[in-house]
Each structure stands twice: as structure tokens, then as C-alpha cells.
Amino acid sequence: DTEVTQTPKHLVMGMTNKKSLKCEQHMGHRAMYWYKQKAKKPPELMFVYSYEKLSINESVPSRFSPECPNSSLLNLHLHALQPEDSALYLCASSRETGYTGELFFGEGSRLTVL
């Protein structure tokens, strides 16, 4: 299995809802990433996990809460989001963070906040 799988593909939520995005990989990668991509913009890094520990938080608001329960799974918990948080959320993985190699991306979860 050489894919990063993200669920759900689409999510609509109200500003008071709590929801989660999930990401899974079975490539044995030890680094996982969350990126946010607004329409017609490049992906922007949000969080990096290395060996299941949070190593980078790009000053992301606390209404986004990442979690890495094990080396294959990455979650992004969402609470009290704003309409401007509507975007495509991309998960990616790589062998290790220091490895000069490929990031494998998922197809993304498209989030709409009403």
C-alpha cells in the first residue's frame, strides 16, 4: 500500500460543531504532515509530526488540534471553526523528516464551514 488515505473527502460543518479529519498511511513512514490549501493557492504547512511527536506547529489557531495516535494515523480535530477556515486539508507522509525525499500526499478533505 503506497497511498495516503484521507477521510472524509468532503465535510460541511457549522461554527459550533466538533469534527475530525483522519489520515492513514501504511508505508512505514515516521513523519506526517497537515497542509491547508485555499483555492488557487499553494499548500501551506500547518503541523509536522516526527515519530509520533509534534515537531512543528506553524502558529495554527487552537481551534485546530492535531493528534498522532500511532505511526500510521494522523487526526486533525476541528472545533469552533470560522468560515475562513474553509479549505482543502491535505495530509502527507515521508520516510522521516530529515530525509531528502518524497512527500506522499493524500487527496485531501474539502472542508466547508458555514
Added chain:
Amino acid sequence: AQRVTQPEKLLSVFKGAPVELKCNYSYSGSPELFWYVQYSRQRLQLLLRHISRESIKGFTADLNKGETSFHLKKPFAQEEDSAMYYCALKQGAQKLVFGQGTRLTINP
């Protein structure tokens, strides 16, 4: 500031014509640069990395430290090359930062 710049948002060429997608970077140190591509309805994927010096799908990219550039080139464009192309710079050990992207359209 360490960043990567793609000056062209859109690029349109005819099939069989040469293609060059521009990428310039600013980085203090030895840069690690990549080209990622996103075809229609497909996920973002790696096309090239400068360290490999490889040719993928006919594309090549040479790191020019004097001009701080990493332009992507292909001598003869094909219709299937139409896609969004992102130049990316690795900052430190963990961050991959993307340029604004160039949408390439190959006309028949």
C-alpha cells in the same frame, strides 16, 4: 527571507513546443529543491528533486546557484503535461514550502 518564487501563474504552449517553468529561490545555505505536479483530479505528487539529477516524463531541472534558479524544462511538450506545477524548497529538516504554482496548458 527564505522563499521560492514562480513568476508565471499561467503558461500556455503548443504541443511539441519547448516548455520552461521558472522557479527562483532565496535561501541561505545549500537549498534542497523539488518540483511537484498535480494533474487534474489527481493528488499532488513529486516530479523531480534536484539532488537526483534525473529526467522524469521528459522533464529536467538544473539547480543554478549563481542565478538562484531551478527552472523546469521539457524540449517537446505533450498534451498530458497539462497540470499545476509547484516548485518547493525544503527549509530546515522538516518544512517544505511551496511556490505559488504555475498552471501549464498544452494546446493541441
